[in-house]
Amino acid sequence: NQTKDALLKWAKSNWPDQAIYNLVDINKNAADELATEINALNAALYGSDAAQWQGETLNRAFKNAHQQKSKKSQNESRPLEPLYKA
Numbered sequence: 001n002q003t004k005d006a007l008l009k010w011a012k013s014n015w016p017d018q019a020i021y022n023l024v025d026i027n028k029n030a031a032d033e034l035a036t037e038i039n040a041l042n043a044a045l046y047g048s049d050a051a052q053w054q055g056e057t058l059n060r061a062f063k064n065a066h067q068q069k070s071k072k073s074q075n076e077s078r079p080l081e082p083l084y085k086a
Contacts, residue, residue: 003041003055031065034058 004023011026020026023042027035037058044053
């Protein structure tokens with residue numbers, strides 16, 4: 001439950017214009033790997049395998065998604081080269 005609460009808090013600050021009330025709402029904006037791990041957390045919370053869930057894979061997916069987002073924002077911040085060079 002603490003992980004779920006932390007993810008919801010993170011998502012609300014990361015996507016303030018989105019209506020995020022549960023883990024499924026996060027998946028609408030999350031990268032594929034992260035969405036898969038969030039689904040596993042959701043299944044553990046509300047299914048019968050709660051004792052089997054481990055957070056390491058979710059942590060890894062979260063870090064990978066964050067790194068990908070950082071790389072994407074770096075690429076987007078580079079100005080376009082001029083059409084004609086002097």
